Amino acid sequence: MSEADRSAHLIGPAELQSWLADRPETVVLDVRHVMPADHADRDAYLAGHLPGAQFVDVDADLAGASTGRNGKRPLPGAAEFEKTVRQWGIGADTPVVVYGAPRSPAPARAWWLLTWAGVAGVRLLDGGVAAWPGELQTGPVDAPVEGDFVIRPGGLPVVEVGDVPSFAERGLLLDARPAAKFSHPTDPGAGHIPGARNVPVAEFFDAAGFLLPDDQLREHFAALGIPAGAEPAAYCGTGVAAALEVFVLSVLGVRARLYVGSASEWSADPSRVLVR
Known part of the structure; x- marks a missing residue:
């Protein structure tokens, strides 16, 4: 990249x-x-x-x-x-x-x-x-002139709930949450989709909040052993942190899929479990 x-x-x-x-x-x-x-x-x-x-x-x-x-x-x-x-x-x-x-x-x-x-x-x-190096503006801003954008859904790939297990079975399901949310014996809100791998997205940034250099990001993902050309899927609690995981992978030229429903959808069905 x-x-x-x-x-x-x-x-x-x-x-x-x-x-x-x-x-x-x-x-x-x-x-x-x-x-x-x-x-x-x-x-x-x-x-x-x-x-x-x-x-x-x-x-x-x-x-x-x-x-x-x-x-x-x-x-x-x-x-x-x-x-x-x-x-x-x-x-x-x-x-x-x-x-x-x-x-x-x-x-x-x-x-x-x-x-x-x-x-x-x-x-x-x-x-x-x-x-930001400049001055900040306070208060609300005036509404802009309405744009003419025409939506074309599908510019990035998603994963539906029924396909999630197949990604997990292939080692391609990434949980973007902190380790404590992925698995913690005393946190009742902790738990992950079976077969998921914990890849906390916060680890991709330095202390000042800047994205790490590409070589460090590549080393991080290389350690996961994801095959070249594979399209992993990312999830989190509600599909927000996972979007950042997809973004970071996209920076590296990896086309990742977002499980939009994430753990909040997965756990809504009692037949689907979260494990610790």
Whole structure:
């Protein structure tokens, strides 16, 4: 994977500052989320965000209605999401940058969903909002002119619940959560899909929240013994951290599948167990 390929996924803070000066039509999306409370962090956005950035709520904007059987954050309907994307001012050729707190997986959910929907050229801000070298804007921003984006679902592959066991059997099912959530004898919320392999996505970032160099990322995944050309599947609790795992693999040129329903869908059926 070359530096040019990496730059197709990531944009550095100084580069973004110059980019926005030259390309004011760029749509910037702030996807901040509070963990472990697990809710959108609009207060942090209002207190300070990149100039012109629009706030994105993981649940209201990047997920559909949960039935209790399809996971906590299923895909939104195509028509519904097309309308949302247009409200952000995105058209067929609009450059898009998403960001959040350092090491947060929430922006990757936006990257994944926009790319899945057919938006070209979506990039993540490396280091998140903490790395921004310029001044931050406070308060809300004016709504942009509505875009003309036409959704084309299927830009990234997914895994349906019925196909999950086959990935696990082949050693290609990756759990992106911390080790304590994957398996902990005293945590009632811990547990993983049988046959899954724990690959915590937080380990792919340095202390400042920047993505590790490609060679270190390759070493990490090489240790898993995944065959060249294989398409692993990633999951987590609700399909957010796993989107970041898919993103990191995509940086390395590996086409990974997202199990959108993740553990929240898997465990909704009593016939499907989570093991510790």
